[in-house]
Amino acid sequence: MSRILAIDYGTKRTGIAVTDELQIIASGLTTVNTKDLLQFLKDYIKNESVELFLVGEPKQMDNSASESEVHILPFITTLEKVFPKIPIQRVDERFTSKMAFQTMIDSGLKKNQRKNKALIDEISATLILQSYLYSK
Incomplete structure (x- = not known):
């Protein structure tokens, strides 16, 4: 498999999570500068087989698109062009940043460590992936 x-896409940083090959476990992979994201994905896919991209879909409480969606849609268009054989699915990412922060607290990270926004992005991507796996 x-x-x-x-992918938890952000204008500055993007969190990335990945499953194991059996698609059972979601693990945080890394956080990359968004300007380096496509190259990171190209390098990763050279070494690993990826069958699906999940891209977080930020929504408001009323289910309307978040303001950040205007940055994500052009990225998705580029992703489709660069990797035409890999399908893309969107996953509601409401509350993932808050849940990521709470996960950091629950795991005992000190206040200084919880300020690491890159770690929050990576955990958010993991939560997006985990919610997708639960829904399958």
């Missing part, structure tokens, strides 16, 4: 790769 191939991996599923989840």
Whole structure:
């Protein structure tokens, strides 16, 4: 089997999570500068088989699109062009940042460590991926 790769897209940083090859476990992979994201994905896919991209879909409480969606849609268009054989699915990412922060607290990270926004992005991507796996 191939991996599923989840992307928590941000204008500065993007969190990435991935499944194991059996698609059972979601693990945080890394956080990359968004300007380096496509190259990171190209390099990763050279070494690993990916069958699906999950891209977080930020929504408001009333289910309307979040303001950040205007940045995500052009990225998705580029992703489709660069990787035409890998399908893309959107996953509601409401509350993932808050849940990521709470996960950091629950795991005992000190206040200084919880300020690491890159770690929050990576955990958010993991939560997006985990919610997708639960829904399958």
